Amino acid sequence: xxxxxxxxxxKMHGSLAANQALLAALKARLQxxxxxxxxxxxPFPYLNQVAAALEGSPIAWGAxxxxxxxxxxxxxxxxxxxxxxxxxxxxxxxxSERRGLYGESDQQVAAKFMAAQRAGLTPIxxxxxxxxxxxxxxxxxxVERQLDAVLNAAGVAAMANAAIAYEPVWAIGTGxxxxxxxxxxxxxxxxxxxxxxxxxxxxxxxxxxxxxxxPGNAKELFAMADVDGGLIGGxxxxxxxxxxxxxxxxx
Ligand code: PEP
Numbered sequence: 656x657x658x659x660x661x662x663x664x665x666k667m668h669g670s671l672a673a674n675q676a677l678l679a680a681l682k683a684r685l686q687x688x689x690x691x692x693x694x695x696x697x698p699f700p701y702l703n704q705v706a707a708a709l710e711g712s713p714i715a716w717g718a719x720x721x722x723x724x725x726x727x728x729x730x731x732x733x734x735x736x737x738x739x740x741x742x743x744x745x746x747x748x749x750x751s752e753r754r755g756l757y758g759e760s761d762q763q764v765a766a767k768f769m770a771a772q773r774a775g776l777t778p779i780x781x782x783x784x785x786x787x788x789x790x791x792x793x794x795x796x797x798v799e800r801q802l803d804a805v806l807n808a809a810g811v812a813a814m815a816n817a818a819i820a821y822e823p824v825w826a827i828g829t830g831x832x833x834x835x836x837x838x839x840x841x842x843x844x845x846x847x848x849x850x851x852x853x854x855x856x857x858x859x860x861x862x863x864x865x866x867x868x869x870p871g872n873a874k875e876l877f878a879m880a881d882v883d884g885g886l887i888g889g890x891x892x893x894x895x896x897x898x899x900x901x902x903x904x905x906x
Pocket of ligand 1: 666822826827830865866867868886887888889890
């Protein structure tokens with residue numbers, strides 16, 4: 656059976672004091688459960704703090720971005736090897752804020768995905784459509800284009816060490832959530848795209864839903880057959896909410 660995963664995306668939030676309180680609460684309250692993974696993806700400067708605070712807990716940690724290059728004259732960039740050296744496990748690639756605000760192309764996202772894997776990190780690949788694209792009926796085409804860019808560049812075998820997150824852009828930070836059946840529809844489509852290339856890997860890859868997941872809607876989303884957990888933004892900054900969402904994934 657494929658694993659479940661709940662990953663928090665703190666985005667550009669946090670402070671030493673606030674992180675310490677949040678991490679201590681998560682460490683105290685989240686128990687190791689077979690088949691369920693938890694992770695927090697923090698801003699770069701706090702990764703060392705996160706690693707130290709979570710030592711000995713079942714909660715892994717990750718970054719929110721990585722360079723597509725391994726080393727060199729790339730001012731301001733952080734390589735996968737640097738992250739790995741500190742014990743980083745996950746990295747989010749292709750988040751819609753990176754695509755939309757920083758102009759990351761499908762090809763660049765694919766290059767970042769591969770750089771993460773070269774360094775031994777597990778990429779969480781985000782795909783998803785804008786409201787305009789959904790209203791035009793282009794959801795499947797957009798998701799297929801984003802996913803195919805990675806599958807074509809990295810090969811389907813790369814899915815053995817990756818998670819995919821379906822994040823409709825219109826649901827991120829807006830309080831609007833995809834209904835469980837909307838999420839299931841796209842998740843099923845994503846799994847079928849992977850299955851066209853490799854059925855076993857498609858059955859095994861975890862597909863997370865992200866977009867205004869809260870304690871009040873997590874259970875019904877995670878109950879869908881192809882929803883294997885969540886990528887959680889705002890609610891991952893509130894210990895009670897993140898714990899409740901993790902518990903919903905575990906039940
Ligand atoms: C996200 O940042 O990936 C996200 C899903 O945010 P939110 O849960 O706040 O919508």
